[in-house]
Amino acid sequence: MTSLNHCIKFQLNITDPNLLFSNYYEKLCHHKQTKVYVAELVQPACPVCHSSTLKHNGHYVAKVRYLTSNASQPVLLELHKQRVICCSCGKRSMAQTDLVGKSCRISNASKLKVLTALTTDRSMTSIAQENNVSTNTVQRVLDSLDTPFRAQATTLPEHLAFDEVRGVGHKLHFICLDGDNHRIITILSDRFKKSIVKYFEQFPITIRKKVKTVSLDLNAYYQAIAVQLKGFLY
Incomplete structure (x- = not known):
């Protein structure tokens, strides 16, 4: 899985260490053959007290549109964001990444390409x-x-x-x-x-x-x- 994770990150030009790719597949979405890359977004520490003692509390699955060089074949990132409870302060949080804004379904790289x-x-x-x-x-x-x-x-x-x-x-x-x-x-x-x-x-x-x-x-x-x-x- 480590090799697959490295290869997908290299292909998509993604460097976030908290994003771990585990699979990929193709599906028909809105009449277009779409490439889907599956990854788990890990929460390494509590954003409030920064404790690394966390209790996993499920996942939130988000489908994020990503860059593609071929407009006829879109790319989606299927992000399984970890939900956690901090054992130190009791705060609940969900893993986030600079790859995409909170509660957004379009990657920041795609937005930058649009703006360019x-x-x-x-x-x-x-x-x-x-x-x-x-x-x-x-x-x-x-x-x-x-x-x-x-x-x-x-x-x-x-x-x-x-x-x-x-x-x-x-x-x-x-x-x-x-x-x-x-x-x-x-x-x-x-x-x-x-x-x-x-x-x-x-x-x-x-x-x-x-x-x-x-x-x-x-x-x-x-x-x-x-x-x-x-x-x-x-």
Whole structure:
């Protein structure tokens, strides 16, 4: 089983030591032949008191959608999450992993792939089909990641890139990237001047003046915004 566990983890690029794969099979799901990998998610210690003296209290089975290179053959992770009772503090808990959010059925890797696809000029429908998720899921990924980008933004890179991504109903969203490593700085719910200016004005002028370049297409609309925000192309 150790060899099988290692091989599946290598194939799926998974490193979580608390995830132990034991089997795999194929089944027909939503008219598509689906690969299913079975694993037990172990709870090594109590999340409250960190005691390793735990009493097993069953499992919770979750089917998680995972990355696939072939859209016609989806991949599911059948996670058997351990439920435990801490013998020290008596608290009940269930094993969790960074692979997927709590109570979520779509892996974080899949969400990241969806978000990366949103940076290209493509429709949400095509992105959803490629990743075996619904169009609403693609929209939720975009919406859920918008707030953390804003909340964590405390500085700006020296080189920025402005563009837009197409959303549900052909709606366009403003996206700002780090011009050096293409890391996403923010994605706004629209591409209106008022929204863009409001976002960047949350940064002090001293931070904005550190921006050396802004990469744009031929859209004069963004050029005017960059000039207005003191410190950009100034």
